[in-house]
Amino acid sequence: MNDKRTTSPRRRRVLSGLGAASLATVLLPRARAAVAPLPVEPWSQQPGEPGLWHPYGLPSDFEKDVVRRISRPPAMPGATSTLTPLGDLFGAITPNGLVYERHHGGVPLIDPAQHRFVIHGLVKQAREFTLDDLMRFPSVSRVHFLECSGNTASEWKGPSGLPVQMTHGLLSCCEWTGVPLSTVLDEVGVAPEAKWFLAEGSDAAAMTRSIPLAKGLDDALLVYAQNGEHLRPENGYPLRLLLPGFEGNTNIKWLRRIKLTAEPFMTREETSKYTDLQADGLARQFVFEMDAKSVITRPSAGQHLGGPGFYPVSGLAWSGRGCITRVEVSMDGGKTWRDATLQGPVQSKAATRFEAGWHWDGAPADLQSRATDETGYVQPTRDALVAARGLNSYYHYNGIQNWQVAANGEIRNA
């Protein structure tokens, strides 16, 4: 789609030779009638790389630009974000090498044999666990998205001009494996007065958040694996908290401690940070669930349409409150909408791939998507979001995203 070969003389010559009759389905404006045998390419003429070329495999060198990217230089060492290249990805799963990162004190390199995890506070019997201990519990594997609540903060004040990796790339979706926190809480015994818990990471930032105990007894997981293998270092190896649907920051990585309490702790990360200052000067605090949101990833800003014809319009939708039930797309900036197809099985609090076919006539267009979740919540326009929350907020932006297609096929965030 962002391939300039579509303007090559050969392509234009071939295209002009195809009559309308051969394009009945309008699916293949660029396909060529095969008239001669394929050349035998050099890579067919000699043995390729041996098996076990890479005992742990890597992408093709031709995909070397499909990498996580940094949005801005870190304010201090280790306080960085890297973003998932959503515009180059497919399906719902994010490969582990491209899962977004948000670190407040860098990535600790932890020896799993040395790592310990403690549950204490308002419990009947405080306990310390090794990773092996936790792997002795019954396990579950579930697909869930993770989204930093700072994702798309660039768009609060209007279109930023950035591509989708930079606007929405603090979003990833993996199959996570671990122990339900509820199982371990059963084991230690919850005291009746416990209503919250503090989760603490063993990174240099000692990241700490207060979480309602109800979430811990619901679908919270102590996770040791993602997409089939042990957690990656930057995603919390060897142990992290996963709170499906909650803002990314609460999913404490490198988890060392959970302390049950009667009240929240009011840590830095839930007072000075990760709160939403409203127009009236009051702040929303403990905004855990990520509201329903969607974005078209292809075609999107920085990509290029090779000419009029059929395009699959594809993207991701997700909600912190359950399943995505509907995604609509608009090609005219929100005037008219139609339903996209949802890639099944649609899973709760998981990224859901959507796609809708579009016959581009070559005129300027504005592509948008709008998600609805199982609670009936509908993703708002930016105007509606600003009217409700004002412009002092940094976190929890989930407005409808517009991609502006020009007549020459260029696409901008405008």
Add this chain to the structure above:
Amino acid sequence: MNDKRTTSPRRRRVLSGLGAASLATVLLPRARAAVAPLPVEPWSQQPGEPGLWHPYGLPSDFEKDVVRRISRPPAMPGATSTLTPLGDLFGAITPNGLVYERHHGGVPLIDPAQHRFVIHGLVKQAREFTLDDLMRFPSVSRVHFLECSGNTASEWKGPSGLPVQMTHGLLSCCEWTGVPLSTVLDEVGVAPEAKWFLAEGSDAAAMTRSIPLAKGLDDALLVYAQNGEHLRPENGYPLRLLLPGFEGNTNIKWLRRIKLTAEPFMTREETSKYTDLQADGLARQFVFEMDAKSVITRPSAGQHLGGPGFYPVSGLAWSGRGCITRVEVSMDGGKTWRDATLQGPVQSKAATRFEAGWHWDGAPADLQSRATDETGYVQPTRDALVAARGLNSYYHYNGIQNWQVAANGEIRNA
């Protein structure tokens, strides 16, 4: 589980201090009562690695032994198999870096801009496509297993003594994204006399297989992405055929050509190879669907149980004919069976994680699993399989696997 620390003096001292009353659920025979604050580990005392440490991330160095392995030296350059480390994996998804490989002429390194794909033969209009052309079609993403039909051939003549990576590791499961082949066949127009198609790879082996056209019109996919990103070189980059449930060899990698025909071609790979010689001297040919099969991956041969107590017994089950509907486990070598829990959503022709809790009393045990699929087919014992097929076959072994647990916790394939 394969951790020798369970025999450390400290661990034994702590265990002996825990009374039976604190182990009511029997889930935590090894957990220690927390008596002192956790030490502040070195990695908590200084900033960790910066973000964008790896733009494309890699596993922890502590997991450096979780890699694909080769079963035997290749007979000729590029004719190799590497196996997925199933005993170290979780959930259903295989991470791309660990997806098994089977090459007949090595791994070609293909420039996607140069790659061409042709459909010709018994079609109304032969056509040539670039990768960009194919990405213009409506796409789907589906989770499916891939299994080499030579997987587990080591067990035909009895227990091989090998660990699960070497017995069952020619099995992986990914989310695949691509174009339904039926869509592209609609576009080129299928001639009425077409009943088969030849699929040809652009590797040096020019891998070719004849496939019934009915499969091409059913759920076959022209795949360009796996687990969210473009295919890996060793898995067919930039384009492969995916025939859900069919033996791995038919899922032609580096796909360059599909030719529609009235009859199969009788290529080397479906005559001298990938046929099953029976006891009576006749061969089964064109055995496409992989029969239902399962294996316990943890605990499994080469792993070690740290002592009596609770263990989750976990593994994978899959069928080339649809959904897995039931997995039973036996701890007494098949005398008695009970149902394992299936990890949902169970998907058709996809690996399904199962798990069953087991209280090991410390006596010798024989762990087995048995899969049933939606057709009612039940995975056979090795004896039943040999009675039906004899011992001349190499491919399509799907017998029940036994892992023998000794009183000292060692586990063998015996």
